[in-house]
Amino acid sequence: MAEPLRIALAGLGTVGAGVIRLIEANGALIAGRAGRPLQVVAVSARERNKDRGVDLSPYAWEDDMTAMAARADVDVVVELVGGSDGPALTLARNALGANKALVTANKAMIAHHGLELAGMAEAAGVALKFEAAVAGGIPVIKGLREGTAANAIERVYGILNGTCNYILSTMESTGRDFGEVLKEAQELGYAEADPTFDVEGIDAAHKLSILAAIAFGAQVDFPSVETEGISRLRAADIEQAAALGFVIRLIGIADTETGANGAPTLFQRVCPYLVPHSHPLARVDGATNAVVAEGNYSGRLLFQGAGAGTGPTASAVVADLIDIARGDVGLPFSVPAAQLTPMARADAxxxxxxxxxxxxxxxxxxxxxxxxxxxxxxxxxxxxxxxxxxxxxxxxxxxxxxxxxxxxxxxxxxxxxxxxxxxxxxxxxxxxxx
Ligand SMILES: NC(=O)c1ccc[n+]([C@@H]2O[C@H](COP(=O)([O-])OP(=O)(O)OC[C@H]3O[C@@H](n4cnc5c(N)ncnc54)[C@H](OP(=O)(O)O)[C@@H]3O)[C@@H](O)[C@H]2O)c1
Incomplete structure (x- = not known):
């Protein structure tokens, strides 16, 4: 069999430990499909001695994760640390600067710096892949980049945050108020101790800005996503919506329009919507994500599944690694970064x-x-x-x-x-x- 794809893995938390478990469990199957084995060479996290439920003894340990990009025995760097800037961004820049492929699940970093990183990857002729950054285990980026490549996408929208969807569908089924359900979600591990990014719609806005860039060939423009979260909703709103034939879901929507000067403008909004019972998104409950893409030839496509969690997210990360092992470099946003259009914010x-x-x-x-x-x-x-x-x-x-x-x-x-x-x-x- 061909030489292994050699991997440096930064971040050994929910997703990182999941990637190690998945590569260990399905190694033979993956090698068969990729044409060569995936081999983790080096790992890094903050605390070396933390029990992560995986045996790290076969791998070299790096105290400074940003230095992993310089290792001569590594072909691809996997960043599973998080944060739009800081060490994750330094590592990403170091990896691409050293002509190494980069795989990441970091939506915040791609939403803020995706254009720069895509430019670096293309200049170096290496892959930059981030399937896990949007809707966890659902292959929606692949779906848009490959499956609908022949279409003009008219609209892309969906449920992009599992925490909010869990809270809203639980408020709906129990009649309880937001604060109470949030507290329970935190106890069950569905919501972070600081839930701001999730419940105020920021996490969904990160993901929407990435989807919009791929769907419309636009430069990623996170700051112009109009964003409102779910924290102001009351049980009575949900009850009222139900009486009218709707459920309430946090939805991200993006489409393009023609601006006053004839140039395309980009509409991006994340906010709670009343969704009619007859719409497929109304039946998406719990921590599930779902994305709808409307292509001008494909028609309406629905991608649905687990938007987070150790297994599903690791599945998306490893799928990216398999593509790289097969020699698929691709273009991060489907068209060259220099051709992504800077689109003004649409007037809503x-x-x-x-x-x-x-x-x-x-x-x-x-x-x-x-x-x-x-x-x-x-x-x-x-x-x-x-x-x-x-x-x-x-x-x-x-x-x-x-x-x-x-x-x-x-x-x-x-x-x-x-x-x-x-x-x-x-x-x-x-x-x-x-
Ligand atoms: N969790 C999900 O379901 C999910 C889904 C989709 C995307 N993502 C994305 O995946 C990424 C990782 O998420 P996660 O849930 O796995 O996070 P996590 O459980 O908090 O793990 C983060 C890991 O990064 C390490 N780390 C943090 N700061 C570091 C530093 N300065 N230097 C070295 N290592 C550092 C931590 O080390 P210690 O363990 O030693 O503290 C930990 O292993 C994020 O970008 C997140 O947005 C997560």
Missing amino acids: GHRIARDYLRFMVADRPGVLAEITAAMRDAGVSIESMIQKGRAEEGGAVMVSIVTHEGPEAHVDRAIELLEGSSSLVEPPLVLQLL
């Missing part, structure tokens, strides 16, 4: 949508009239309006409205007109219907 104001608006209002006469007047003055047409019960929490009453289809700018205007109103106990929540 003219997009047509139906909205769900939730107001927490003071329990006194005239409040509903004030809200409906603002809607009328902004040109928003109301389809239904529900006031739920009598005042509870600090005298506030929940009023929810579903609008007819109309430009987003009109709803924004209505919210502006209500700004500072003493009738509103907190800022309104605005969600769209998918």
Whole structure:
């Protein structure tokens, strides 16, 4: 059999230890498919003596992971440490600078520095692969780069964060509030001790910006993803949505438009959406991820599976290694980095949508009239309006409205007109219907 692909592995946590276990367990099968064995040569993490449930004695230990790129006995560096900058980025730059292929699961790093790293990889003629960075075990990057390569992608969207999906589907099935379910998710290991990246939509925005770059040939533009998380949702919103025939899911959506000057613009948004029961994403429960890609010839494709976890994520990392072992260098974003288009952020104001608006209002006469007047003055047409019960929490009453289809700018205007109103106990929540 041919020479092994020699691997340096940085990071031995959930994903890194999973990669070692997978290569050990399926080594013969992998070698058969790759045409040569995958051989881990060196490993690195912070604490050398931590028990990781894997035997590390066959591998050289490096105290300084950033130095692994300089090893002459290594063909490919695998970065499974995390963080957009810091040692992960130094290692990535060192590896590509030393003409070594790089595999990573680090969505934050690719969202922030993907363009630079892709340029380095192409200049060096080596692979940069990051299948595990988006939707864990689901081969969605491969699906987009290869499976739909013949299509113009019209829209890509999906459930990109398992923690949020677990929280939302549990709120739905138990009727409990966000804080309580988050606490339980943390105890069960579905949510981090600091859940900000997940519940505020940042993690999903990282992944969406990577998908959008591949789908539309755009430069990765994480800062222009419009992002709103799930922490403001109440059990009552979920209940209200259910009564209307919807579930609430955190969805990332990207598409392109033609801007005022005729150049393409990029629309990228992560926020909770009301998803009709009939839509396939409405049936995606628990920590699962799902991505929909709409190609102009393929039609609607749905990729669904485990978006995280040691086994599924390791599976995606090792699939990248197998491609490299087979000699597939490829282009990280499907087209040369220099040809990725810098696209301005699309103006969302003219997009047509139906909205769900939730107001927490003071329990006194005239409040509903004030809200409906603002809607009328902004040109928003109301389809239904529900006031739920009598005042509870600090005298506030929940009023929810579903609008007819109309430009987003009109709803924004209505919210502006209500700004500072003493009738509103907190800022309104605005969600769209998918
Ligand atoms: N977990 C998932 O399901 C999942 C899914 C998709 C993508 N990812 C991505 O995969 C990457 C790894 O995630 P993970 O969940 O495996 O993280 P993790 O369990 O926290 O593991 C991180 C590893 O990096 C090591 N490390 C941290 N700082 C280091 C430093 N300065 N020098 C050397 N080693 C350092 C840690 O060492 P010690 O063990 O010694 O502390 C640990 O082994 C991240 O980019 C993450 O976003 C994870």
